[in-house]
Amino acid sequence: MRRGSLIQLTAIALVAGAICTAVALAIPWLPVDAGKEAHRIHFVFWFTTIICIGVFSVVAAVLIYSVWKFRAGPDDDSDGPPVHGHTGIEIAWTAVPAVLVTAISIVSAIVLAQNGDAGSNPLIIKVTAQQFAWTFTYPDGTTQGSLTIPEGRHTKLDITSKDVIHSFWVPQLSQKQDAVPGQHNFLVITPTRTGTFPVICTELCGLGHSVMRSHVTIMTAAGFAAFQRSGGKAPAGPPGLAVFQQNGCGGCHTFKPAAATGNVGPDLDKLKQFAAQAGRGPLAAFIKESIVTPAAYVAPGFPEGMPHIYGSQIPAGKLDQLVQYLAAGSK
């Protein structure tokens, strides 16, 4: 290769690299990190990005240079030089990428090991996923529909599912873990920033998948202690409201008394109308049937999407509370 072309090639590669670097820096690619694990993951991300920008710049330079310099004229029927290969170059472009991916692998493996380490005294919280709600159970037995954790302490989530596969993800914490029925998976998070962040289900889990959301509140250690002393109280209001919230009914249904705005299933504010339309007995009986055996009657215009698990999942007493609550609140 001539010296001049090498200089030109290097210049193109530098320009390409500079453009890529500018794009990498100008756009906030990753969310703000709110945990130690996220911080480490971001490090791996940028480490990989530097290597990838290097590789991309070299490829782009050769490609652009070739398109620019080796274009054949319209009447040019000649062939190129019959070069069949070059053992040295071929060894080089086998070895160099191998070294680069090995480096990324090593960094990744170290971070993976660090991110799985929950220390000696983690706060263990049980996470139960179901269509289409999250339930968080604290060591003292209280349960909540959203997650509250302290800053600066390892929290170990013990994640499982009651029905299908879901996945727990907080973008700002970067950590993600599937919730699998019949199996307990663990995830370590160590928050470093207070605030409220979304909890997102990232595994397609049925009709309400896109509304299967909750949030995580990260408190200072003192704030969390106060929160625990208050016992993470059940929400005030009629007992049926607690049942409604624990079972995630609002994920799919609108119900004004509970401030629920889901729109996957029928609007529960109109339950009386639906009951009349269905003609399947008195309101309370209709509501109970619709929860326990949802397939018995499906409101026109809606898919048969209501999970069949609530009959066995909600204890009889709580079910009655829920039915009363819904019957009283509907028009």
Place this chain on the structure above:
Amino acid sequence: MTSLEVTDHHAPPVPIGLRRLTAPGWLRVLWVTPLFFGIGLGLPVLVRWLAGWQPVWKGSVLVTIELVTTPIGFLAGIGGFDYWAHYASGRPTRPEDHSGHGARSWRDYFRVNTDHKVIGIQYLVTTIIFFCIGGLLAMLFRAELAQPGDQYFNPQTFNVLISNHAALMIFLFVIPAFAGLGNYVIPLMLGAADMAFPRLNALSFWLLPIAGTMLLVGMVVPGGGPSAGWTCYAPLCSHQPLGQVFFNMGVQWAGASSIMTALNFLVTIITMRAPGMTFWRMPLLVWANFTTSMLVVIATPFIAGSQFFVLFDRVLHTNFFEASGGGYVLGYQHIFWFYSHPAVYIMMLPGFGIISEVISVMSRKPIFGYRLMALSLMAILVLGFSVWAHHMFVAGMAGWLRVPMMVTSMVIAVPTGIKIFSWLATMWEGRIRFSTPMLFALGFLSMFVIGGLSGIYLASVPIDIHASDTYFIVAHIHYVLFGGSVFTIFCGIYYWFPKMTGRMYDERLGQLHFWLTFIGFNLTFFPMHYIGLQGMPRRVADYAGRFADINLFISIASFGLGASTLVFLYNMIRSWAHGPIAEGNPWRSMTLEWQVSSPPPVFNFDEIPQVVGSPYEYGVPGARHAIFGTPAPEPVAGAAD
């Protein structure tokens, strides 16, 4: 075994009277298909009625059985089994009159035809139809995603759209489109008269419309369509509406087609090479299909298994993946990805082959590092089976599997890198012609580099934990499967269009198509990297308001990308009918398919080629890939199969 005259190929005898109903063809389809439908309906109902099982008419059972019997009825009607049924019945062998070989009119494309060139075109036209349908589905759900909240579709319909978009594109477009191109080109490149098993070849094509129809019908059956994503994870998919059964069975038929074709390719490549065509003289497209076929033959039975198991869980109440019944939920994913990761290479390696042909010819230079190119295909084949669990880094599988699977996934970047660098080196100091196939080859090269690099991010377990199941994944797979596979399919179609049709496509429209596709593609998919990393999960009909603007942008870009296909369709249809007559070898290529007329003779070669050198000796004075001289023997009756 008697030899036949080849000077005249008989048109199929025109049957008269009742014979028309019993002769293979669409009339026979009209009565045999309902007959098999009736058998599939009557038998289970009768058994359930006799046994006293309620309900007698059980939808999921009937549909499962129907989706086996009705297609068999269709295949029997169209004539897919005639030769074998005749043979199995023990009657004397009918001399082969080659009446079902080659196309004399457009009607021959709607029959069971044993000519690999006819089958190749049948494949390509069928798959492009499904490509258009799959693309329309994508535009429908992009319309929904243009704004947050629910606009046009309820969540059920949305999930059906995303599931079938992916399933059609993967099982009915990318995989069979490569099978179609391979079908047309491989026997010609090898110097063979046809594939090793022409009748099996015909059958494998006719399974495709069945699979596609099944997926489409599944979308509109009462109860609802398949809505568990194309990955169809258990246990969600065992509890889906009836349409899911159509999905599970449709994948089986597409898979069976793909296995048959792969076996055919393997036997053809191993046994039907022209004299002198050693493995090290084979074009890289043949190498690519050789490795792909091995992937298909080994891996595809696993997806068949996975789909049967979820079907059994549903219909037979087995508990393969039901945790409550002692099943292993993640078992589905292990089996599924043991196919579906190699499937990524099934959808990539034939494209690598096409690119090698086009870049070498259009740069007028030998392919750089031919042997390493072939060996790197073999390396991808072997490594491809050792990386499946990188789809499951967050699934909760055995923890120790993560690091080894990360390392193998990283290592597979090495043979892939070798290919990219070798293509660049092939272009270096060449005499490059920027015709449409070359533009798509360069588009592929640049886009596949981006897809490959985002693959490095996803191979790294910690980054994957953040990015898994977000729009980053959607961006990555489209850079690999659209920027990779679809660009190479377009590249191949333009490159071999003159060979297949005997006419030239419109070069200006071809270039317009490339630029619209290239720009529309990047505007659609590049922003998805960003929204994914920022926190937008995939497969959601509704999303956070802060992603509204960028999703609107993506939706508009996707409509532009969809519209670019109209240019392609117009160019293909118009050029096929009215394009200028193409020369035998418009690209001045050395490979064998270009040494015969366009389109080639019915049995490909009037003279047997004697292969004497590499297929890529551009610029080498006096070099030849093959010499012609020996007249080809007459085709033999009852040969093959």
